[in-house]
Amino acid sequence: MFFFKSIPLGLLVLCLFHHSAIGASPLYHICFSQQNYPASSPYGANLNLLFNLLYTKVPPTGFGLGSTGHAKNQVNGLALCRGDVSSKDCNTCVVDASKDLRELCPSRKGAIIWYDHCLLKYSDVGFFGQIDTNNxxxxxxxxxxxxxxxxxxxxxxxxxxxxxxxxxxxxxxxxxxxxxxxxxxxxxxxxxxxxxxxxxxxxxxxxxxxxxxxxxxxxxxxxxxxxxxxxxxxxxxxxxxx
Known part of the structure; x- marks a missing residue:
């Protein structure tokens, strides 16, 4: 059983009454960008390309980042798998993350999602090399x-x-x-x-x-x-x- 409580600065508390096998379910997600993109826009197409890039780039080492598109249609993203997770499970987690983000944050220009096995984040704003203090x-x-x-x-x-x-x-x-x-x-x-x-x-x-x-x-x-x-x-x- 989970108890959710909103707290300042976009933080969230999830309380576990006992150890729960979360499996492939997301731990949490944040649609942090307030800007949307049209479904048929170049940004949406570039986001799909980015997800495809991360599918192949991340599993071999457990981490990958990349950018697709240019100027206002550029999408930056990364994915990280937990250090002990196999390449197969890493790939499954990244694929699930991209699918779930499309459903949970439709048309948002920036979002992040976490699982037990991985996290995936994308944004129209460059963030590589910067500590994320907001999410x-x-x-x-x-x-x-x-x-x-x-x-x-x-x-x-x-x-x-x-x-x-x-x-x-x-x-x-x-x-x-x-x-x-x-x-x-x-x-x-x-x-x-x-x-x-x-x-x-x-x-x-x-x-x-x-x-x-x-x-x-x-x-x-x-x-x-x-x-x-x-x-x-x-x-x-x-x-x-x-």
Whole structure:
């Protein structure tokens, strides 16, 4: 079960009462451009070309970006798959994302959508290499741990280490890790950036996301801060494929 709550600056909180297998369903989307394009316009045709480009460009490495068209009809876009996702599942996610965005944000000149396995973003405005500070949402488990203060410190410690590791990985900007809390409890974490950023900006983005955790995920059993340029996540169960 999900609970949705609108909060300032376009952020969204999604509350999970328990671990949910989201599968191919979107986590969230934002139609961030207020401008529309006619269905038969060159912009629409260029958007289709961009989606076709990302279908083929992204799966081999898990990331790709590109631009199609010129001047006012130029479309810029990127897609990122989670670091452990196979090429086949990455392709499926990017294809689903392009289809869903057409339905959820019809004729919008800029939009973004997130899934467990990938994100896809496009815009008529150039955004490559810039940290996206506008498009962000939270997702967390409403169940709380018993010793929240100590748990929060362990979460911050784990994710801060993963922020350093991911930002120094110039090939993938992706890191996962775990820490044993006690005999029966393991804390798992993940950090990832889009690869159009520099290493410095990747770390800046991740550290900013980690800094948001007290606002959404204080003493929660699991949580995420998900944005257009990076995301961090922690859980008390394994997050990625082995």
């Amino acid at each position: 962000r949402f939270y997702l967390y488990n409403v169940q709380e741990v018993e010793n929240g203060t100590v748990f929060n410190e362990k979460v911050k410690e784990l994710l801060s280490g993963l922020s350093n590791e991911a930002s120094e990985d110039n090939q993938k900007f992706y890191a996962t890790g775990e820490v044993q809390l006690d005999t029966f409890t393991t804390l798992y974490g993940l950090a990832q950036c889009t690869r159009d950023l520099s290493g410095v900006d990747c770390k800046k983005c991740l550290d900013s996301a980690i800094g948001e955790l007290p606002n959404c995920c204080n003493a929660k059993r699991g949580g995420r801060v998900v944005g257009g340029s990076c995301n961090v996540r922690f859980e008390l169960y394994p997050i990625v494929s082995t």
